[in-house]
Every structure is written in structure tokens, then in C-alpha cells.
Amino acid sequence: MPDEVFIYVIVFGTLLGTLTFAAVLVWFERRLLGLWQDRLGPNRVGPFGIGLALADILKLLTKEDWIPPFADRIVFIFAPTAVLIAMFMGFTVIPWAPGVQIVDLNIGLLFFLGMTSLAVYSVLLGGLASHNKYSLLGALRAGAQMVSYEVFMGLSLMGVVMLAGSFSLVDIVNAQQDLWFVVSQPLGFFVFLIAGIAESHRLPFDLPEAEHELVAGFHTEYSGMKFGMFMLGEYLGVILISSIMATVFFGGWLGPDFLPPFFWLAIKIFTLICFFVLLRAAIPRPRFDQLMSLGWKIMLPLTLANLLVTGGIVLLTGYQP
């Protein structure tokens, strides 16, 4: 296959694959929540209720797409697209299998961090443009939460970068031939996990859209497919964070030979997504000040200590990646 065609295949494969998976994830998450809460979950449409994914999309596409007259029109329309663009851009650096990757940037990890940071704008602008106090409160929370969790999200990955000696995700995966980084960087993984949940504002850290206090938070005024894009962005965020986690800490595509590399990555991503759903099923939402103090008073010092110790060990042993 010529290279130009191959890259198009990867691009559209990633696009369609993640999009489809995100849509199915809405159904899958609800079934899984049902399983863990001793319920059945949606099981009416099609076998096991999987038709719900399609029905949901059709419903969102055909719903009235209303822009409130008091909203800031341009920003209001732009905000939900921003999250999708940012999330899809984040997927470009994920190595699905050896050589199967949209682009192997030598700053792949930084690019991913940058793209997830850009997603903050979507939430922030969406809340601001709505001219609604609940939206504004949600946007405020999202801003504070994501900016403060961004800090140690990046720092928690630096231990891995030290051990791998590269920001390229391919190099990071190859550096895990002998040992996954989740073993050598358990603290980094733990902090990144917490930060990742907060970054994709999933439960238990879904304070920007805490429906018990803020109606629907930043997307209170959104309806139809614009709301759907926020929703899709959230689920893409889950997939993206899980992919990065699988790549950086769980050895990416590496695994025994009896399955192709992509399947190993898929299994790891899938397991991590299930863990995300488990968190949603089990853990209650903290108060906002608790979230902030957890971030700044515990997670950040923990990350810095992890960085210090990792750096010290690398210096003392003269470890060369």
C-alpha cells in the first residue's frame, strides 16, 4: 500500500473508530453501571440494547437546536466544536500499533497535554457564552479545576519521560519492553489517573456539570447536536485519557505474540475505560474546595516528590534509557 493511502486509512480509521466507540460507549457505560448497581440498564433496542447508541445519535441530531437569544452567538456555536477538535487532535499522537500512527511527533506527550488543555476553552467559553448563572458557575469550576489539575498532570508524566528519555510516545512504548512504567512509576500513574479523571471532568470530578447543584453546569443552555458534541467530547476524552494511560503506563501495544499488537492496546484501553465507569458507579463527588485542596495540597507535592526521587535515582545510578 502506498504511504499516502496508508496515512489516509489511519486518519479516517482513527476518526471513525473513536467516534463510533464514543457513541457505543454511551450505551456500554449505562449497561456497565447497571451491572454494578444490580440493575439491567438499557436493554430494549436491538440485541442487549446496543441499538441505543444509534437511537441516541438520531435523537440528538433531530432535536431542536436552540440558541438562546441572550447568548453570545459566535462563541456559543464555537465552544462545542472546540472540544471535539481538541480531542481528535489528541488522538493523532497515539501509536495504535508499531508504525500505525497518524504522526510520530518527538514532542508527542507535550502535544497531547496541550490538546487536552485546549479542551478547557470549550467548557469555559460554552459557559461564558450562555449568559446563564449556572453555566457561568460550571465554567468557573471547570476553569479552576482543569487549570489546577493540568499542572501536575503534566508533571506526573515527567518521571516517565525521564526513564524513557523521550517525549515521543513510540519511544515511551519501546522503553517498556522489560517493565511497564506503572510498576516503576506507581506514584506517577496514581497522580495521572486522578488528574486524568479531573481533566475529562468525569465523575467523581464532574463538578463543572454537577447536576445536583448546577442544573447541567456549563452546558445548561445547550441542546440538540451542540449538547451532543459536548457529550461526545466527554466520551472521547475518556477514550483519549485511557489510550494515553495504556500507552504511557501499561506498555501500549506490547504484549505476548498470540494477539496482534493493536488488540493488546485495545484490551488495555477497554479495561481502563471500565475502571472509569467503575469510578462513576462507586465514588461520590467531592465538594469543590475539597477538590481544590486535594489538587494543590496533596497531589502537587506528591508529584514533585515523585519527580525528585525519580530524578535522584536516575542521577545516582547513571541510568541511560
Place this chain on the structure above:
Amino acid sequence: MIGALISQIRTLWTVLQHTFTPADTVEYPAKPGWFGVTKNSTKVGPYLAPRYRGRIVLTRDPDGVERCVACNLCAVVCPADCIALQKTEDENGRWYPEFFRINFSRCIMCGFCEEACPTYSIQLTPDFEMCEYDRQNLVYEKDNLLIDGPGKYPDYSFYRISGMAIGGKGKGEAENEAPPADVRSLLP
């Protein structure tokens, strides 16, 4: 802090264990058979407690006479205002409803009427499958409400224990009732 973390992890583990517990959901009415009630070894229906608040009936006392004395307490207490009745008397001076009507399209099965009833006449039963296509069919008249038995209180008969004089039973002849005192004998 460590304690809180351990608590969260224990929560996760507890919830994860529920992967292997069956769902409590009953797919009604798609799949019949609730909680193992069987008849000829096939599951036929749910177990519903005797005190379940379902379709309302009017009962009769052990003598087979209808218990309702048309006191209107049920109609008064009904929050949905779905009970209508008209009092009348028979030749013995005994009260009974001329008509008794419950509009089940309004009834909320709260059971207040059962609690208000002084004669255990109105009772709620563990039957709830009473859907109709025609709304008018949900208006139950006395013929539809009245059952042949005494319901949940098999031995209770209001007129047998109440002090009211009624045809065939004079003052002081009810159960556990002393004969009326002669007020003149109480004089000093």
C-alpha cells in the same frame, strides 16, 4: 487522608463484587414470573404482601351483609377526590350506600380510605393489573367493587359490636356491651 483513600478503594472493591450478583430488575411484563411464586411449577406472578395497596374492594361482614355504612369518611379523606357515594337506609334503620363509585383513573392507591373506614368495609387488595383502553371503564360502581367475602378481617362485624340499636338487636345487646344503665337508679 490515607484512611479516606482506603475507604474509596474499599468502595470500589465492594462495587466491583457486584459484577457477579444478579440484577434485581424484573422485566415486567416482558418476562412473567416474579420472585419465585410458582403454581404447577411454573412461575405465574409476583409475591405481593397482603397489605399491598392495589385495587380497592368493598367487603361483606361474616353474615354476608355489606359492611359499608355510608359514613362518607372515605370520600372525605380521599386526597384525589375519587370516591362518590350516597347514603340510604333499609327498613331496619341500617345505613348502606345507595351507590358507591370509585374513579380509578384518579385513585392514587394511598390507602387513606382504608384507614378512615370505621367498619373495615373498604379495603385495598394486592391486585394492580387493572389497565383499560377506555377511561370510562376505570370508573367502578358498587357492583364492581363489592366482593363476597370479609377480606382481611374475617370475623369482624360492625353491627355486632357497636352500640347502635338496629333491627333484631336492641340497646345493650352487642358483644361486650353492658345493658344500658337506668339513669333514675343512679339518683341519690
